[in-house]
Amino acid sequence: MKLEGKAKMLRIHFGEDDKWHDKPLYEAIVAKCRELDIAGATVFRGIEATEQVRSFIRSICCVLPIAQSWSR
Numbered sequence: 552m553k554l555e556g557k558a559k560m561l562r563i564h565f566g567e568d569d570k571w572h573d574k575p576l577y578e579a580i581v582a583k584c585r586e587l588d589i590a591g592a593t594v595f596r597g598i599e600a601t602e603q604v605r606s607f608i609r610s611i612c613c614v615l616p617i618a619q620s621w622s623r
Contacts, residue, residue, distance in 0.1 A: 558590070567596065 563580075571579035577594045584592040 565576055567575070567577075569576040581592045581594065
């Protein structure tokens with residue numbers, strides 16, 4: 552697939568336990584991207600961070616963060 556023209560990228564962050572209709576949110580987003588014929592979608596699991604970020608994450612939740620990006 553050759554992509555031409557301007558592109559936009561959206562990145563969101565959420566917890567790995569977040570759900571949409573009893574399905575992991577990241578799976579639901581990737582499925583919707585496929586349905587909309589979006590050029591790409593990538594899911595990253597947040598397993599490493601600086602101590603400041605880890606401390607912040609632990610202070611607000613106990614699940615690992617997910618970052619998801621897609622472009623059109």
